[in-house]
Amino acid sequence: MSSSTERATDGHGRTTGSVLSGLAVAVGCVLFLGGFVWGALLYRPYTVPTDSMTPTIAAGARVLAEKVGGSEIRRGDVVVFKDDTWGDLPMVKRVVGIGGDKVACCTKQGLLTVNGTPVEEPYLQGHGPAAPVGFRATVPADQLFLLGDHRSASLDSRVHLTDGDHGSVPRSAVAARVDARAWPLGSLGMLQRPGSFAALPGGTSQPGPLRPLVLAVVAGAVLILGGAAYGPLARRKGRGRG
Template structure:
């Protein structure tokens, strides 16, 4: 009987150790991932349909905090600019400093430095603009358009004001990586391939997906570890004599 009791005691202690390790590892992943995510990302609510269908009015997005000098063509960014009302706005970068942006070619496409850009994300499938325009983007500035070109008030409107229509890179606050609310609309915002062949290519995805995996895995380990301890103790006691 003493040997059986000793074996059961070892099993209980082993189960408690495994449980503690799982919970501790889960806490590291969950809390570390949550803290890092809070430093990297900020939520924004999009008030209009100017970026539909990529982001609809009322949806909440997760945007990675970045400097404007990291922005590339195709990025969906959150920015502020006094000439645009000095409130956070969400638009897509279609041209950067030094680019000549023109619209539209014979197929209704935007061209950047003479190269046509396919934009499958456009509301209704296009065209790239409801009216023609051409602009030379000054160095250090970004030309921004909404994905719903028929309703978006963007760089085209400011061209009509007699300015270059662009905003300074310093006005960028973040780059949108995903929509987070409502839950049914949870999805990442991909980098468009249409800009990939232009100099500089497109930006790389942010760390959102690995962070979500870390947080989710951590939560599962915490729950699993917490459940494993009582189960191991029960099994270790064995059948009542």
């Protein structure tokens, strides 16, 4: 009996396998291209030029940041922003205070306090203290108080404490929220949301849709490759039977 009669066919003479492989390629293209397009609409890559966010983000690292409005920003978020008082280029810092907060440093244990509540910051370079020199500030309404994770090297809100806004920047200055490190490969991964600020009113933000987007792209690539490989494999198997 020939191999053609051993395989089920549809009304057009196509085998079940070829139909399924075509469907797999079609679904894969939707997932692959859809994931890329959706990601391009929601995310933007940035390069961090300094070591002010070490060890969370090294100097020269590439990050992926979700384009969000300033109203969505919570304490603990790492944001990309631009403020004329700070310079002409986008900067990357961590939000430690929002409008109305009283931010101060340091406790006897070297911790930052927000509205009198000590905040553990495990992401700090050398794991603390929260700052080499003490400071305090009240954050104006609709403003954000920003610090780098490498407190001894970062030029942040502490440098601008004598400004009219007590070192803070408007929420409207925020362009995006960092979700992941994309380069170098050794640091590739999602940026963890710190639990240190969860006990404060407003809590912390949730990660963006980057993880499901990546899964969609990977699943799409697998389906495309698997579906495309079916034809050659089926023909090779058919020749083997012959």
